[in-house]
Amino acid sequence: MTAGLSPQEELLRRAQIDAERVVALLRMLVALALWGGVILAIDEFTLEAQPYLKTQIIIANVMMGSYFxxxxxxxxxxxAGVFRRWMIWFVATADCGFLILNTWLSLKNTSVPGDMLFLMPAVWLAPLVLAFSVLRFNPRIQAYSVALIVAGLASLCFVVKIPGDVDMLPRIETALAAPPNLIRLFMVFLAGMVLVFAAFRTNALLRVSIAATKEKAYLTRYLPRKLVEDLTAADPEELRNGQLCEAAILFADIRGFTRWAEGRAPEEIGAFITEFRERVEHVTKAHGGVIDKYIGDAAMVLFMDGSVAERGLACGNALLREITLWSELRCEQGYTPVRIGIGLHQGEVLAGVVGTEERLEYTVLGDTVNIASRLQEQCKQAEVDFITSETVLDSAAVQEGWHFLRSEKLRGRVGEIRLYGLSTVPENRC
Structure with missing residues (x-):
């Protein structure tokens, strides 16, 4: 995969380069066809009667050889893999230049005036050259080729004039004989075949694009939109290898959910969890976070790139306010209140795709994730709503409102972490 290109851009790049391979083969075929047509159109008698045709054969040999x-x-x-996309502009110019130059030389040699240029078999290469452009999936090159051909042929109409002492009738008869007409028909046939091939390629690319869109829509049902966009834009191999990055991890969990859910109808539990997740998603999106996963009544939120500590703290505070408002609303409606616990930590994580071909999952791994989960678990014991580490507060340069809880060695970690708590929500009682 070319560096700096998304998979979609890489697909288009490969299609454009592959199209040049087909166009190159067609160039060689056209060169041989035009050269053969000129030879078949001229016999010894015709050469003796119209000597200018000897020069025409030389011109044909040089031009067809160059085009081939x-x-x-x-x-x-x-x-060989050395063709680059910028070279398409060069060969597109060469195609148009060959058409115009060959037509001009034919007009000059046969003394046919420019306003009769369509008598020249070479000019019938125009539909084929324009068909080449369709294969390139680049409207700018298509427009460029159209402009170049139209401008070139239009100029020939005014530049090439007929000498007064030339008998035009035999030359016109030669130009309209069966072999030149066969060349014209062959050019139209080739142009049509190129357009058919272009239609097949466009259809194939459209199917790939539709499949990718469906896959992205399917993923969006189960993964955050921002995460899906990152996944579809990244190199699959790089995702599998994973990458180390700085991130803030936030865990939010509903307190007392298991006890509350006992004996309740599945519909009520489902509606409750849905309302909770809607609020989590709203707050997370507003602060540039990504919901990595839901685990029952808990949510794991990622903050990657930029000011992760500041956004993590702001998201946690906003989520506490949102849940408080929801709890008050539930009390007014006669339902039980809601309270959550939040844990936030910042550090290095390994982000990437893990799993088998049958089931792949994008996730983040590392000590940072484990610590954030442990901090959330400490909320009930510490009687606070939000616990974070000194690492986060130092990174965000924030201390106001936070009070030191203790230094603690968390389960599964060597060394102690200084914990800070925040409790802005009064005990919810209806």
Whole structure:
């Protein structure tokens, strides 16, 4: 995968490069067809009757040989993997230039005026050159080719004039004979085949795009939209390898949920959890967080990139306020109040995709995650609503409102962590 490109951009890049391989083969085929048509159109008698045709054969040999060489070089460059997208502009210009130059030389040599340029078989290469542009999936190159061809052929109408002493009738008859007409038909046929091929390629890319869109929509049902966007834009191999990054991890859990849920109808429990998650999602999104997962009545929220500590603290405080308002509303409606516990810690995590091909999961791993979970578990014992570590407060340069709880060695960790608590929510009683 090319560095700096998303999978979608990489797909388009490969399609454009592969299209140049097809175009290169068509160039060589066209060069041989035009050269063969010129040879078939001229016999010894015609050469004696119209000597200018000898020069026409020389022009045809040089032009067709050059065009064949352009196709061969392009094909080998694509096959060797050295063809770059910027080169498409060069070969597109060469296609248009070949068409215009070949038409001009034919007009000059045959003494046919520019306003009769469509008598020249070479000009019928125009539909094919424009069809080449369709394969490139780049409207700018398409517009560029159209402008170049129209401007070039229009200029020939005014630049090339007929000499007064030339008998035009035999030359027109030669230009409209069966072999030149066969060349014209062959050019139209090739242009049509290129357009058919382009339609197949467009259809294939459209199917891939639709499949990717469906997959993204499916993932969005189960993963946060921001996380889905990051996953679909990243290199799959890099995601599997994982990457170390600085993050703040927030855990929020409903206190006393298990006891509350005992004996209640599944519908009531489901509605309660849905309301809780809606509030968590609203607050998390407002503070630039990503919900990594829900674990029953608990939520795990990630803050990555930028001021993770500040956003984590702000999100935790906002979530406490949101749940307090919800609890008051429930009390007014005659339901039981709600209270949560929040744990927040900051540090290095390993972020990436883990699992088998049948079941892949994007997650973050590391000591930071474990500590954040442990802090949330400490809320009930410490009789506070929000516990964070000194690491977070130092990173955010915040102390006001927080009080030191204790230094504690948490389960599963070597060394002690200084814990700070915040309790802004009074005991909920209806």
């Amino acid at each position: 060489l352009l196709g061969a070089v392009s094909f080998l460059a694509v096959r």
